[in-house]
Amino acid sequence: MNLFQSAMFRLFAVGFILEVDAGPTTATKPPALDLSSFTRADFEKAIATVGTNKLRPSAERVLGSLPSYSSVRPGGLTEEELSGYMRKASQLFETGEAVPVADVSLDSSLDAQVRQPMLNYVSFFTNNAVDVYLLVQKPLNQKKWNHYSIVRDKTVSPPIAYYADVLPDKIHFKGAECFACHASGPRIIRPFRPDLLSDADQARQINDYITEQEVPPLHFPADEPRVEYGGALTMKRCAKCHSDSADRGPLYRVHGPSIRALVEYGHMPPKGALAPDELTQLEDWLASK
Numbered sequence: 001m002n003l004f005q006s007a008m009f010r011l012f013a014v015g016f017i018l019e020v021d022a023g024p025t026t027a028t029k030p031p032a033l034d035l036s037s038f039t040r041a042d043f044e045k046a047i048a049t050v051g052t053n054k055l056r057p058s059a060e061r062v063l064g065s066l067p068s069y070s071s072v073r074p075g076g077l078t079e080e081e082l083s084g085y086m087r088k089a090s091q092l093f094e095t096g097e098a099v100p101v102a103d104v105s106l107d108s109s110l111d112a113q114v115r116q117p118m119l120n121y122v123s124f125f126t127n128n129a130v131d132v133y134l135l136v137q138k139p140l141n142q143k144k145w146n147h148y149s150i151v152r153d154k155t156v157s158p159p160i161a162y163y164a165d166v167l168p169d170k171i172h173f174k175g176a177e178c179f180a181c182h183a184s185g186p187r188i189i190r191p192f193r194p195d196l197l198s199d200a201d202q203a204r205q206i207n208d209y210i211t212e213q214e215v216p217p218l219h220f221p222a223d224e225p226r227v228e229y230g231g232a233l234t235m236k237r238c239a240k241c242h243s244d245s246a247d248r249g250p251l252y253r254v255h256g257p258s259i260r261a262l263v264e265y266g267h268m269p270p271k272g273a274l275a276p277d278e279l280t281q282l283e284d285w286l287a288s289k
């Protein structure tokens with residue numbers, strides 16, 4: 001299955017990484033992730049802690065399918081139905097029926113914390129009504145794996161993206177917390193280093209799918225309505241792809257940690273690094289009120 005439409009994305013597909021000397025850290029620049037002594041063997045050992053029974057090989061089902069949805073009705077899926085899909089994905093993972101890709105991700109924490117490596121399992125499921133993404137994640141140095149989900153409700157046009165924590169006893173829909181890194185719905189799987197990825201082919205298929213979808217409007221739960229995020233980033237080098245009229249939604253200051261991480265590691269903009277004066281312009285905007 002080849003879902004690719006834009007050759008450009010190949011440029012920053014999984015495995016492409018630039019080594020950047022982060023230089024001295026300043027108040028606005030968080031410390032770089034240091035994984036220099038973390039080997040592929042360490043990675044395999046760390047991801048196995050999720051339970052090897054959950055990782056049965058299943059070569060054919062790269063994109064997991066769900067039973068199709070029949071009761072189409074106007075107004076989109078209910079919270080109960082959305083929760084049901086998220087719960088189902090989480091259970092399929094627990095019983096070894098998902099086909100997850102594991103990696104150590106790049107922009108793994110907010111500026112407020114020291115950046116620490118995150119271990120991720122990303123699984124994808126789809127049917128005629130929804131695309132379900134499941135993230136099973138833990139900080140490298142912690143024990144507990146947490147489940148998060150993004151669901152695109154495709155029964156409405158345009159589809160709407162929902163974010164939630166998948167907790168043992170409930171599905172907790174979230175807004176701002178997830179929006180801070182997910183400005184436009186799902187993100188591509190981008191390992192910190194090419195060898196910290198369990199299956200590059202499968203990651204590419206999921207990434208192809210993510211990049212070819214139009215950016216969905218994002219749902220903010222009723223108890224947590226969307227706030228005013230201030231002015232959007234207007235720098236041409238970014239806004240040509242990140243604005244209301246472009247492929248990705250606008251970026252705000254709240255996206256600072258993701259912006260810094262992606263720029264710092266040479267992923268954004270996808271072509272041609274920012275010149276020093278452009279970097280200064282970006283930092284000034286991030287630091288302004």
Ligand code: HEC
Pocket residue numbers: 103104105106107108109110120122123133134135148149150163164165174177178179180181182185186187188189190191257258
């Ligand atoms: C600090 C930044 C950050 C925050 C906050 C964050 N995410 Fe993510 N998320 C990421 C990154 C980066 C990836 C891609 C990870 C990889 O390379 O595997 C990701 C991946 C995911 C995925 C897998 C599908 C995809 O987009 O690749 C899901 C599901 C997900 N996140 C859900 C959530 C939910 C729900 C929240 C809020 C509770 C949240 N995330 C908050 C950074 C973040």
Ligand code: HEC
Pocket residue numbers: 012181182183184185186187188211237238239240241242247248249251255258259262263268269270274
């Ligand atoms: C040629 C188009 C293009 C340009 C130019 C571009 N981006 Fe992106 N950007 C993308 C695409 C496509 C994604 C989503 C896929 C991914 O995660 O790489 C993305 C993702 C991001 C994200 C993660 C949030 C999201 O929307 O998923 C941030 C933050 C970001 N870019 C910042 C920037 C900044 C800052 C600049 C300017 C310095 C920039 N980008 C320039 C295409 C672009």
